[in-house]
Each structure stands twice: as C-alpha cells, then as structure tokens.
Amino acid sequence: MLSKIVRTVANQLILFVLVFGLYVIAHGHLTPGGGFQGGAVIVSGIVMLLVAFSSHELSKSVRERILSVMESIGAVIFVLLGFAGLGATFFYNFLAGSPIFGNIPPTGPNPGDFWTGGTIPPMNFAVGLKVVAGLCAVVLALALFTGGEEVEE
Amino acid sequence: MRKVAGLVSLLVLVAFLVAGALLLRPFGYPVPSDMDDYIIENAQEQTGNNNVVASVVFDYRGYDTLGEATILFTAVTGVLLLLRTEKRKEKSS
Amino acid sequence: MEYVPVNFPFLAAALLVGISFYIIIFKRNLIKLVMGIGMMASGVNLFLVALGYRAGGNAPIYTEVPEGPMVLSVPQALTLTSIVINVAVLALMLALVIQIYRHTGSLDSEKSRTMKG
Numbered sequence: 001m002l003s004k005i006v007r008t009v010a011n012q013l014i015l016f017v018l019v020f021g022l023y024v025i026a027h028g029h030l031t032p033g034g035g036f037q038g039g040a041v042i043v044s045g046i047v048m049l050l051v052a053f054s055s056h057e058l059s060k061s062v063r064e065r066i067l068s069v070m071e072s073i074g075a076v077i078f079v080l081l082g083f084a085g086l087g088a089t090f091f092y093n094f095l096a097g098s099p100i101f102g103n104i105p106p107t108g109p110n111p112g113d114f115w116t117g118g119t120i121p122p123m124n125f126a127v128g129l130k131v132v133a134g135l136c137a138v139v140l141a142l143a144l145f146t147g148g149e150e151v152e153e
Numbered sequence: 154m155r156k157v158a159g160l161v162s163l164l165v166l167v168a169f170l171v172a173g174a175l176l177l178r179p180f181g182y183p184v185p186s187d188m189d190d191y192i193i194e195n196a197q198e199q200t201g202n203n204n205v206v207a208s209v210v211f212d213y214r215g216y217d218t219l220g221e222a223t224i225l226f227t228a229v230t231g232v233l234l235l236l237r238t239e240k241r242k243e244k245s246s
Numbered sequence: 247m248e249y250v251p252v253n254f255p256f257l258a259a260a261l262l263v264g265i266s267f268y269i270i271i272f273k274r275n276l277i278k279l280v281m282g283i284g285m286m287a288s289g290v291n292l293f294l295v296a297l298g299y300r301a302g303g304n305a306p307i308y309t310e311v312p313e314g315p316m317v318l319s320v321p322q323a324l325t326l327t328s329i330v331i332n333v334a335v336l337a338l339m340l341a342l343v344i345q346i347y348r349h350t351g352s353l354d355s356e357k358s359r360t361m362k363g
Contacts (some may be wrong), residue, residue, distance in 0.1 A: 030309050036330055071226070076236060078222060103199045105308070109169070112309040113192050117202035118205065134229040138337050140213040145236040146344065157270045167264040174256035181301035189298075193306060203308040205316075209323040221327050228334035235341045244354045 001054045010052035019044030025128040028121070030112035035124040039131030042102035046136055055143040062140065081119055081120045081126070255296035260287030276343050276353050279334070287332040294325050 001007075025038030050058055103116045178184070192213065193205055200208040210218055262285060270281030298318035304311050306319040343353075352357045 029204050030208055031204070032206075032305070032307065034207055036326065071229070074223060075226060078219070082219065102201065105197060105203060107197050109308055109311045110203070112203050115183055118200055118212070120200070120207060123211050124207075127218075127222065130225065133155055138229055138232050141233055141236045142340070142344075145238060155299055156272075163271060167260075167280060168263055170260040171257065174260040176285055177253060177256055180253045180255060180296070181299055183298060183300065183318060189320055192319060193316055195316075197308060205306040205308070205319045205325075206322050209319055212325065217327055219301060221330055223333055224331055228338055232337050232341045235345055238357055 001057070004050055010048055014045055014049060017048070017052050017096050020041060021045065021130070025124055026121070027114075028118040028124040030114070035127030036131055038124075039128045039135070041130050042128075043135040043139070047139060050139065050143060059140065059144060060137070064137065064140075067137045071130055071133035071137075073127045073130075074133065077126040078123060081123055111122070256293065259289045259293035262286070263326050264293070268301065276346065276355055278341050279355070280343060283339070284332070284336055287328075287336075291325050291328055291332075294321050294328065297321055 015145060021038050023044035024033040024041055028034035028038070039138075057106060101117050101119070101121060103113055105113060105116050192209065195203045195210050197203070200212050202208060258329055266282045266286040266289065269278060269285070273279060273282070288337040298321035300315050300317050303315045306316045306322075346358055352358075
C-alpha cells in the first residue's frame with residue numbers, strides 16, 4: 001500500500017478514466033474505437049487502483065462471482081444478436097431500417113449521427129463487457145497468487 | 154558446436170527475410186483490390202454506419218469475431234484454473 | 247511521402263522478426279523467451295497493416311474525412327483479431343512460467359528440461 005498522497009490522487013483519477021473508456025466503447029460506429037479498445041482502457045484504470053492499494057484490499061470489494069456472471073451475460077447477448085436475424089442468414093443486420101438504431105446516413109463525408117448503425121452498437125456493449133470482466137479476473141488472479149505468500153504485514 | 158550451428162541458421166534466416174522485404178512490391182501500391190473497393194463504396198447504405206472497419210469486423214465478417222470471443226473465454230478459464238490458492242483447513246484426525 | 251525508394255516499413259518488420267529469432271535461439275532465461283515471442287507478434291502485426299497502404303490515402307472512416315482515396319480496410323480488421331489472440335496466448339504463457347518457478351525453484355530453461363519421475 002503506497003503513501004497517502006498516491007491513494008488520494010488515484011481515488012480522484014479513476015472517474016475520468018471510466019468516463020473516457022465508456023465514450024470510446026459507445027461511439028464505436030462513428031470514430032475509431034469499439035468494444036475491444038474501450039475494454040482495454042477501462043482495465044488499465046483498474047490496474048492503477050491495484051497498484052495504489054494492495055491486492056488484499058481490492059479483493060474485498062470485487063468478488064469473483066460477479067465477474068463470472070458479467071462475462072457470461074456478455075457472451076450470451078452476443079450470440080443471441082447473431083441468432084435473431086436468422087430469417088435471411090446468420091449475423092444478419094435486421095435493425096437497419098427500424099426506428100431504434102436504424103437511420104441511414106447520407107453518402108460521402110458528413111458529421112455523424114448517433115442513432116445509426118443497425119445491430120453494431122449493442123454488439124459493441126456486449127464485447128466491451130466481456131473484455132472488462134475477463135481481463136480484470138486475470139489481473140486479480142496473477143496479483144493474488146504471487147503477492148499473498150511472501151508479504152507478511 | 155551448438156553455438157556455431159545456431160549462428161549459421163540465424164544468418165541464413167535473416168538474409169532471407171531482408172531480401173524478401175526489399176524485393177516486394179513498392180510501398181504504397183498494393184495488389185489490384187476489387188473486394189475492398191466494393192466494401193468501401195457500399196458499406197454506408199447496406200449497414201448504415203460511418204465506420205467501415207467496424208462494419209467489416211462485426212457485419213461482413215462477424216463469424217471471425219465469434220471465434221475470437223471464444224478464444225478469449227477459453228484463455229481466461231485456463232489462467233484461472235492454473236493459479237488457484239487452496240486454503241487447507243486443518244482437520245483433526 | 248508518396249513514393250519511398252526503399253521499402254522502410256517492410257524492412258522494419260523483417261528486422262523485428264530477425265531480432266526475436268536471435269532471442270529465442272540464444273537466451274536461456276524464461277522471462278526473456280516470453281518477451282521475444284511478444285516482439286515477434288508485434289513485427290507480424292506491423293507487416294500486416296503496412297501491406298494495405300495506398301499512396302496519399304486517408305483513414306477509412308466517413309465522419310468528416312478530407313478528399314482523396316482511402317486505404318484498404320480488410321487488413322486492419324484482421325490485425326484487430328490478431329492482437330486479441332496474442333494477448334490471450336501471452337497470459338497463458340505467463341501463468342505456466344509462474345507454475346514452473348514454483349515447482350523447480352529456478353528460472354533456467356536448462357534445469358527443467360529432462361523429465362524426472
């Protein structure tokens with residue numbers, strides 16, 4: 001556990017990292033980004049918390065059962081979105097005309113509209129959930145295994 | 154003996170790689186690309202979003218993304234299986 | 247940067263793969279071997295992205311893009327998948343190295359080579 005200044009600054013900075021990561025995930029169909037990139041940004045913020053506080057403190061507030069449920073929900077939503085358009089083919093874009101996510105942008109360069117994109121924004125959220133839960137579980141397991149035996153404080 | 158054989162094979166390999174990199178097509182003029190031209194022209198009206206790379210990853214080739222999500226799930230399961238800490242409670246016999 | 251006389255990006259990718267071959271053949275520490283394999287993955291990803299460049303092109307995204315041709319978009323999608331798969335394989339390799347250190351007590355690859363009963 002590091003000194004008091006580092007702990008206070010890490011407590012304030014984690015909010016900005018979470019907001020930036022959610023912006024990269026949510027605007028994946030307008031700017032460069034998407035599910036995998038935004039998930040990696042959020043996990044790097046959690047690693048900053050792991051360094052400032054020790055792994056023993058962090059494992060009290062993040063339990064492994066919640067991470068396992070989050071990862072499974074992300075995978076199931078991704079596969080269900082692929083099966084839902086089974087009228088034409090597998091992974092058919094069935095939302096590309098309906099009022100939920102279905103505006104069609106004009107051809108050529110244009111400032112982007114958020115409510116376009118078909119089935120791609122829900123797929124971005126599912127993949128982002130899966131990446132965050134999986135990589136957070138791996139980082140916590142590596143830190144708890146090697147740091148729990150030698151440190152005696 | 155082992156070091157000499159390793160050094161000779163390393164020199165042959167690096168010469169092969171550098172010669173192959175210098176004799177490729179000039180940088181900036183790729184092979185005739187018909188599939189990419191079709192995708193860039195028709196991606197905005199068929200899928201309806203501005204990002205062509207995201208529509209290739211999730212719509213035109215969505216099956217590869219499903220396989221990649223399965224690989225991520227399997228690797229996380231394997232790592233959590235290898236690094237398990239067991240708390241053995243002493244049982245009095 | 248329209249016409250480069252020597253293909254610099256392909257040369258950089260070939261040098262990265264060559265240096266990682268030197269690391270894998272001649273070094274004995276297990277952590278250095280894992281780092282060499284990660285460097286080879288970076289070299290291959292760089293080669294894959296540099297194959298699809300058009301002279302004077304822009305990024306293939308239609309939100310406020312300047313005039314001109316666009317670069318090819320399919321190699322960039324394949325590189326995204328390749329990066330995620332390399333992260334998964336690297337995490338599994340590091341977990342195996344931790345278990346080897348716990349059972350034999352040293353990080354030398356010569357000492358844990360023969361199978362003992």
